[in-house]
Amino acid sequence: MGAEELAKAALRTLNAEPTASMSRIAASAGVSRATLHRNFASREDLIRQLGRMSLDSWRQALDTADVDAAGGSGDPERIRVAMNVLCRELVRDADEYGFTLTLTEHVQDAAIAAESVRLHEREMAFYAAAQESGLLRRDMPAAWIAYTVFGLLVGLRDALRHGAVAVRDAERLLRDTILHGVSA
Amino acid sequence: MGAEELAKAALRTLNAEPTASMSRIAASAGVSRATLHRNFASREDLIRQLGRMSLDSWRQALDTADVDAAGGSGDPERIRVAMNVLCRELVRDADEYGFTLTLTEHVQDAAIAAESVRLHEREMAFYAAAQESGLLRRDMPAAWIAYTVFGLLVGLRDALRHGAVAVRDAERLLRDTILHGVSA
DNA sequence: CTCAGATGATACAAGAATGTCTCATCGGGC
DNA sequence: GCCCGATGAGACATTCTTGTATCATCTGAG
Incomplete structure (x- = not known):
């Protein structure tokens, strides 16, 4: 089992059990603790690599949606499309890297924290552009939209995990709710 | 320092640092670890009591909003008022009991898990009634609205914690976003 | 003042998790 | 068949946390 597969197995375990020990992670992955430690020097190292994977996925979502160019263009239609793509990509992230969403250990690593802030600001700039273009309402801080x-x-993530919504409905529900809320 | 104050101090610490040890919690509260243990027999006990407090607060939110009677009445105006009150109450909860929102340890305690399910269903029933009364859109599962x-x-919670939004704007932003989303 | 109760400081044992190490075993490539 | 690399199993020391216990000190009520 390569390091990549092992990392993904660890991800699955940690998604279900965010505080799982190295023993549990190894057992769930079907390898010995020794092998886990051969691939990841320390628990911190493992978490850091998963954090990086999560950030990569986030960045890729922003790239795929082309948020920078779309935001810069100011073209409402282009921004609308970017927003849709972004939602689709983020749903995938939530499903795959769910546990990193509410993980607090990451902040400890300066590089990861910095990259996280950078992506956050990239996303926020896109929302600000979407506000200026008239696509998103202007009576909210762009930061709040990002937190939304x-x-x-x-x-x-939790709804999927608890089986409250189906994966195939996820994207529509997310996009619809973000944009229009739940009011009739 | 009474048990009540101590619990609230622990809550503050755990809000900022969800995995804080008993030592850290005691130090942050300004008491010795011995005193902390005199008030809470074990860490599990402390977490359980905080979980109970959180659920009490949640239940009180539902009670104050009078969601059961409002939902049962089917009166759109009454439901609308209840929804507003619920938002206001939940903002308070998010501020106060933030860390319990994403705490996973609670599920271990059967009584707490059961009560949590009960409140969740109470809230969901209210949303379902709001859908039937025409206040909330019907093309989404009531469960999804609850997760929303x-x-x-x-x-x-995170926006407040990071200072991205002011407390005085919190209620309006939350209610507006829930109901109408961020689209212009 | 006196004393009971609460607190702080400290020590202690038990357990869990981590990181390192060694050794035996297995399996594929030569 | 042989060998090298990867793996599993397990031992080990270390550290952290927890829960308990002990003792000195402080404080406020009587």
């Missing part, structure tokens, strides 16, 4: 999306991702 | 509110509370 984040929070709804957490809610979606 | 939950997720936005998590987002709000």
